[in-house]
Amino acid sequence: MSENTACVMAPLSDLGQEQLQTLLDLVSDGIWDWNANTGHVYRNPGWYRMLGYPSHSLDNTVFTWENVIHPEDYPRVMACFEDYLSQRAPSYQVEYRCRCKDGSYLWIEDSGHVVARNPDGSVARMFGAHRNIDDRKRLVAHLEQRNSSLESLIAERTRELCWVNEQLKRQLDENRDLAERDSLTLAANRYRLEKALLQECERAGRFRLPLSLILMDFDDFKPINDRYGHARGDTALVEVVEQIRKCVGPEHLLARWGGDEFMVLMPGSDLQAAMAVADAIRQQVLRLPPIGEHRVTLSFGIAQWRGGERPEQLVARADQALYRAKAGGKNQIA
Ligand SMILES: Nc1nc2c(ncn2[C@@H]2O[C@H](COP(=O)(O)OP(=O)(O)OP(=O)(O)O)[C@@H](O)[C@H]2O)c(=O)[nH]1
Numbered sequence: 001m002s003e004n005t006a007c008v009m010a011p012l013s014d015l016g017q018e019q020l021q022t023l024l025d026l027v028s029d030g031i032w033d034w035n036a037n038t039g040h041v042y043r044n045p046g047w048y049r050m051l052g053y054p055s056h057s058l059d060n061t062v063f064t065w066e067n068v069i070h071p072e073d074y075p076r077v078m079a080c081f082e083d084y085l086s087q088r089a090p091s092y093q094v095e096y097r098c099r100c101k102d103g104s105y106l107w108i109e110d111s112g113h114v115v116a117r118n119p120d121g122s123v124a125r126m127f128g129a130h131r132n133i134d135d136r137k138r139l140v141a142h143l144e145q146r147n148s149s150l151e152s153l154i155a156e157r158t159r160e161l162c163w164v165n166e167q168l169k170r171q172l173d174e175n176r177d178l179a180e181r182d183s184l185t186l187a188a189n190r191y192r193l194e195k196a197l198l199q200e201c202e203r204a205g206r207f208r209l210p211l212s213l214i215l216m217d218f219d220d221f222k223p224i225n226d227r228y229g230h231a232r233g234d235t236a237l238v239e240v241v242e243q244i245r246k247c248v249g250p251e252h253l254l255a256r257w258g259g260d261e262f263m264v265l266m267p268g269s270d271l272q273a274a275m276a277v278a279d280a281i282r283q284q285v286l287r288l289p290p291i292g293e294h295r296v297t298l299s300f301g302i303a304q305w306r307g308g309e310r311p312e313q314l315v316a317r318a319d320q321a322l323y324r325a326k327a328g329g330k331n332q333i334a
Contacts, residue, residue: 030108030130034062036123041065050108050132052101070097070105077110085114085123095133107137182256184234185241193255193263197311200267204305211267211305212274215318216244216281218260219297219330228291236296239288247280263318271304278302278333286331297331 015023024031030047034040041062045055051068058064069077073096084092092112097105112128180192188196197213204211218224218240225233237260244262248254253265264281266274278300288296301322305314325334 029132032065032112032128032130034112034126034128036125037118047130050130051098051106068098070099073097084112092128095137098130106132107134109133185238185256187241187262188253188255190255190257193253193257193265194311196253196255196265197314200265201305201309201311201314203267205307208307209268210270210273211265211314212269212271213266213303213305213314213318214264214274214278214281215257215301215303215315215322216262216264216278216298217322217326219299219326220294221260224291224294224296227294232291236291240285240296240298243284243288244281247277247284252277271302274302274304275333282331282333299325299330300333301325302333 024044024046027044027046028049030050031044032047033042039061041060041064043056043058043060043064048055048057066074077094077096080089080092080094083089093109094111095107095109098108100106109131110128111131112126114123114126116124118124180189181187182189200211203209218236221233221236224236241254241256241262244254244264248264251267252269253263255263255265257263264274264277266277269277282298282300285296285298290296299322301318301320301324303314303317303321321334325332328334
């Protein structure tokens, strides 16, 4: 083994004071060596370089360290330091900001070890190192900020989407409602009635509940149109529907069957109850002021659903009853 190789492989403890000094000068991290008994703190050139101070330009005391700690970090740093010195914590390692010569702050990681204690257990000497972690800290802060702005962007977009969704749902409900209403009288239209008829016939069969149907037709509506015009006829249809509404409950479905014909579908009602409602409608309509010399009246055909009957059979029987009411002189219930 050459002399050179032996020199390279010499353990650190073999280094002389001068060699150790050279080594400490080269280290880029900030090395500190605190003699707690004298209060002297040695800081290597790397420590000064890191913070932008000329080497050994500050006092070799702990105050130099305390003075560079960011005031917001100071209590946390001191608490960690105290915990370690009093052996409440097994190690000392803490991240905080140090003030540089130009007034800016640099994030560092400070770690230290007690290397000697006095006989009474108090600290005699402690070594430590300051490592520059500023780039990492700033990157993490930047990423955190981006993350939180992304999160708030997502939250904002989610709120917007929820709003759009609600609007669409409202629009859909509105469209569905419009699609099932007669545009003139706003009573349910034939499409809706046919769906309800099918459903209610099935339901009546399933639960053995009564179900009745009132079919109504304007008496002599054609002459109203012919004498007073189609617009007046339209108004008469709307007025009659308003009167019918006063006599039916929320469980009944009032619908325009077509032209001047209307129906009231009455789940849970028997023939007698349907008769009573029809008569109430008949009388209510009579209250309308006449159109010229023409008194507005309706004729009624009533049918109660029979077990197993299809909707069109029920409607056909109501229609036959209506025919009888017309034939019997109109403004009648059959
Ligand atoms: N103004 C108006 N008239 C309508 C509307 N739909 C149908 N009609 C008219 O309603 C009339 C229905 O006449 P019919 O039911 O055949 O006969 P009617 O004159 O009522 O006589 P009866 O039913 O026998 O009492 C026709 O003149 C249709 O043109 C509508 O939306 N508006």
